[in-house]
Amino acid sequence: MRPPHAPPARPASDNGRVEDRFGEALARAARGGDDDVDAAASVLAADADWDAAAARAAERTVADCERRGWEPQDLLRMAGRELTPLHRRLAGALAGEGTGDGTGLGAFARAERLDRFSAAAAYVELLRLYVRLPAIPALVAAPPGESAAPPKMLARIRALLAKAESTGYPDEAEALSAKAQHLMARHSIDAALLAASHDGVSGAGAGARRIGVERPYEGAKALLLDAVAAANRCQSVWSSELGFSTVVGHAPDLDAVELLYTSLLVQADRALHRGRTSRSRDFRESFLIAYASRIRTRLGEATAEEESAAPPDLLPALASRALAVEDTTRRLFPTTTTSRLRARDASGWEHGESAADSAHLH
Structure with a gap:
């Protein structure tokens, strides 16, 4: 003592x-x-x-x-x-x-x-x-010319997501989250085109950001973060023993990932605790895995809609940015492994997919 x-x-x-x-x-x-x-x-x-x-x-x-x-x-x-x-x-x-x-x-x-x-x-x-604490890769700062989302746009996106988190109506949450994702995707496209018009290279350097992945069910939450990152043209590497993922991408995309991931976690938690209060661990984990899987599909669809409405010179600009993200990720993490998660509760999976449909996105 x-x-x-x-x-x-x-x-x-x-x-x-x-x-x-x-x-x-x-x-x-x-x-x-x-x-x-x-x-x-x-x-x-x-x-x-x-x-x-x-x-x-x-x-x-x-x-x-x-x-x-x-x-x-x-x-x-x-x-x-x-x-x-x-x-x-x-x-x-x-x-x-x-x-x-x-x-x-x-x-x-x-x-x-x-x-x-x-x-x-x-x-x-x-x-x-x-x-x-062990040594970890030092974060890469976004290049000086990289354009983050304007404060007014970020405030509008945060307001939309806050309403999506607080509403008790799934359809309203879906519409609000969808609108926020479209705004973020649109700004990302504008930033890529603007960078390309300035110097002909829109992907001249990507940054990195560490985002906490908290207990419990860290694997399922890391999977959700990876889904959000992929839809926003980023790559996510999970450091399971340290409780965070490193997300690599360009400034507006990193902002989008952090905002949307945080909001979707809140929405998932609310949906998980709606109705029945007693859930097994397998149910909860299967719920979150299914939620992340469906969110990946629906977020990708929303981003594709914005890209389809963009001008023809968008594809080279996005390809350049994707290459910069890939190069930075490999430099920070020369060796990675793939982590697979298994859902063990069919009811949890079904409820998770249903919650993802309500939380998001056209």
């Missing part, structure tokens, strides 16, 4: 040696177990200037994570995924999310009503998670 109170603080003149000892203890905690975490927490809590020591250690650890491909939002997501809500709040405080009572570990401890040792222990557990 951890002691309820922190050990007495050492004199400020000993801070340098305490910080060295904390660095060594933190390294042992990264390799060891709970006893090593407690030892490192005790060293930190004993430091008279523990805020400064904690800030410097966090800065070094986060910088090392960034060199290994992790971005700040990735670290926040991993804290919430692998640890507790307390650790997620601490990660946010270290990243600059205010606690309302100043900054630093001390302010976090006061806001959470933690003694020094308990706050230091949570801090060490968080940094241990960060240190243990």
